[in-house]
Amino acid sequence: MAAAYLPLGSTRYHLDANCPALDTARLHNGGIVAEITPTTGYTPCLLCVDTAPTEWTVTTETIAELWELIGPAKYHTSINPDTGRVAIDGLTLLEHGNADRQFARFGDTIRFDRNGCYRVRPAAPST
Structure with a gap:
């Protein structure tokens, strides 16, 4: 190898x-x-990766790679309520093709559709 x-x-x-x-x-x-x-x-x-996947989960480990992989994307930030500082909390997928602007939080899944658009599937709510 x-x-x-x-x-x-x-x-x-x-x-x-x-x-x-x-x-x-x-x-x-x-x-x-x-x-x-x-x-x-x-x-x-x-x-x-050898085989190109069409679905990814947004995590702190994958966010930088997803930002590089998905052309119409940028980091999304918000104020961390515990520290009062700005922190990355996901990705914003910009409007592209026939897809509207979407926000993918940590834990959400991003899927690349056959029509060439990225779609966000929210993570199941925690109980």
Whole structure:
């Protein structure tokens, strides 16, 4: 197996040293990236994965990769009530194709439809 690249503190590896999501991870982690082999126990980056999925769950681990993967997207922020500081709380999918602007919170699922649009399916409410 070829070498894989693992950003500091991450469980997601990158197969391509030029992966845009790896560049984003370098910016957020002080540029520290380890070269690893084998990749057992780690999850592949959404952009580097061999089989292109059509559905993703928004998590703190996947948000940067989803931002790179989904063209009409930007980070969504709000005020954290505990700290009073601005924090990323999901992605805003901008209007594209025949899809309206949508907000995907952590835990929500983003699906790529056959018509070329991204759709958000909200996470089940916690009880």
